[in-house]
Amino acid sequence: xxxxxxxxxxxxxxxxxxxxxxxxxxxxxxxxxxxxxxxxxxxxxxxxxxxxxxxxxxxxxxxxxxxxxxxxxxxxxxxxxxxxxxxxxxxxxxxxxxxxxxxxxxxxxxxxxxxxxxxxxxxxxxxxxxxxxxxxxxxxxxxxxxxxxxxxxxxxxxxxxxxxxxxxxxxxxxxxxxxxxxxxxxxxxxxxxxxxxxxxxxxxxxxxxxxxxxxxxxxxxxxxxxxxxxxxxxxxxxxxxxxxxxxxxxxxxxxxxxxxxxxxxxxxxxxxxxxxxxxxxxxxxxxxxxxxxxxxxxxxxxxxxxxxxxxxxxxxxxxxxxxxxxxxxxxxxxxxxxxxxxxxxxxxxxxxxxxxxxxxxxxxxxxxxxxxxxxx
Numbered sequence: 001x002x003x004x005x006x007x008x009x010x011x012x013x014x015x016x017x018x019x020x021x022x023x024x025x026x027x028x029x030x031x032x033x034x035x036x037x038x039x040x041x042x043x044x045x046x047x048x049x050x051x052x053x054x055x056x057x058x059x060x061x062x063x064x065x066x067x068x069x070x071x072x073x074x075x076x077x078x079x080x081x082x083x084x085x086x087x088x089x090x091x092x093x094x095x096x097x098x099x100x101x102x103x104x105x106x107x108x109x110x111x112x113x114x115x116x117x118x119x120x121x122x123x124x125x126x127x128x129x130x131x132x133x134x135x136x137x138x139x140x141x142x143x144x145x146x147x148x149x150x151x152x153x154x155x156x157x158x159x160x161x162x163x164x165x166x167x168x169x170x171x172x173x174x175x176x177x178x179x180x181x182x183x184x185x186x187x188x189x190x191x192x193x194x195x196x197x198x199x200x201x202x203x204x205x206x207x208x209x210x211x212x213x214x215x216x217x218x219x220x221x222x223x224x225x226x227x228x229x230x231x232x233x234x235x236x237x238x239x240x241x242x243x244x245x246x247x248x249x250x251x252x253x254x255x256x257x258x259x260x261x262x263x264x265x266x267x268x269x270x271x272x273x274x275x276x277x278x279x280x281x282x283x284x285x286x287x288x289x290x291x292x293x294x295x296x297x298x299x300x301x302x303x304x305x306x307x308x309x310x311x312x313x314x315x316x317x318x319x320x321x322x323x324x325x326x327x328x329x330x331x332x333x334x335x336x337x338x339x340x341x342x343x344x345x346x347x348x349x350x351x352x353x354x355x356x357x358x359x360x361x362x363x364x365x366x367x368x369x370x371x372x373x374x375x376x
Contacts, residue, residue: 068241077248078256087240090293091262091278093232094196096225098137098272103224106170107133110145110216131216137272141206143218152214156181159188163208167192172224187211196227196276201264202290202301223266223274230275234294247282247291250298256285263290 072079103124107115111128118125123136131145153159160181167174174192182189187210194204206220248254260283264276281301282289288301 068244071245072248075248076255079244080257083244083257083260084240086260086262087243087280090235090238091199091264092197093230093235093278094227094264094276095230096223096227096274096276098139098274099224099226102171103135106167106172106224107135109166109169110143110147110218112149133218139204139221139223139266139274141218141220141222143216145216145218147214147216150214152212153188153210156183156188159183159190159208159210162210163190163192172222194222196264199262199264200281201266201276202279202281203265221266225272225274227276232294235278238293243280243291243293246296247280247289247298251284251286251289254284254286258283258285265290265292 107126110133111126111130113129115126115128118127120134123134125132125134128145130147131143133141133143133145135141150162151158153162160176160179164174164176164179174195178193178195180191180193182191188208190208190210192206192208194201194206201223204221204223206218206222209217211217247257261281263279263281265279267275267277278293280291280293282291289298290301291298
């Protein structure tokens with residue numbers, strides 16, 4: 001019997017002729033090589049653009065720095081490189097909201113016996129057997145208490161330890177270098193400064209006066225909330241050179257800028273909510289000054305009014321935001337003068353001549369001393 005031949009059936013697509021495979025592979029390899037070349041070219045172009053931008057920014061910074069050096073030399077002002085280096089980074093702004101639990105704990109650490117709470121307008125008052133504590137939404141604190149359970153201090157070190165213990169009991173953490181103690185005729189005066197991220201919150205401090213018999217008088221301002229970072233649009237236009245220029249133009253008779261350190265002042269203190277505005281504390285041969293970075297205002301530290309609002313209005317914030325991208329900051333193509341007027345963006349002859357370094361009309365605004373907001 002004749003057998004039928006066996007047939008091998010090939011599944012569709014399982015086997016492909018070698019010639020077909022060889023013709024498709026070179027075509028795909030060519031496409032990949034083209035895409036790789038395009039991507040490499042784009043990366044090189046981007047690197048070149050970024051390098052050009054960084055180089056231009058560095059050139060502008062060096063040029064401005066040279067102008068400032070020339071202006072400072074003309075005014076006879078010495079300014080070390082450490083000042084420039086410190087000013088390069090703008091401090092972070094923060095917001096705080098009153099923590100009632102901390103206030104309550106502070107009060108309980110001071111008062112004994114039955115403690116009654118009452119509202120005196122916007123002020124909260126606690127009355128105990130040994131005295132009274134008052135705390136207002138603005139952060140102002142006053143207290144008159146007698147602490148018989150506390151060992152009466154016999155020297156400044158013991159007085160500092162007593163205050164440190166009371167604050168720790170209330171959940172208020174401070175370092176020993178935030179405390180200063182002095183002895184007077186009747187007792188001791190212990191002053192505690194408040195800080196945010198190791199930066200002083202100007203005007204916020206508590207003063208403990210300890211009289212014989214452990215009679216404590218406490219007064220000052222303290223923000224009990226946790227500092228949370230916040231974004232302020234105006235800080236995007238921060239310029240270290242402009243800050244230094246603003247300070248120099250607002251002060252007459254300063255011969256040397258010894259150092260500069262970050263600091264904060266309070267703003268928007270209604271309803272127990274606080275805004276810590278970043279500032280610079282300038283130490284000079286004529287004294288210490290606080291420069292508000294947002295408003296450009298400069299005040300001597302002893303004359304700083306922490307009760308007034310220091311936050312700029314919305315219109316001024318918009319001015320600073322637009323000023324950051326304003327090409328009018330570049331030297332005038334005809335005169336070479338730098339139009340420092342951020343309000344109009346025009347050449348107002350208030351800048352410095354780039355060739356000679358001469359300062360044309362360097363006086364600040366007569367009303368505010370503010371070079372950033374020339375309309376006051």
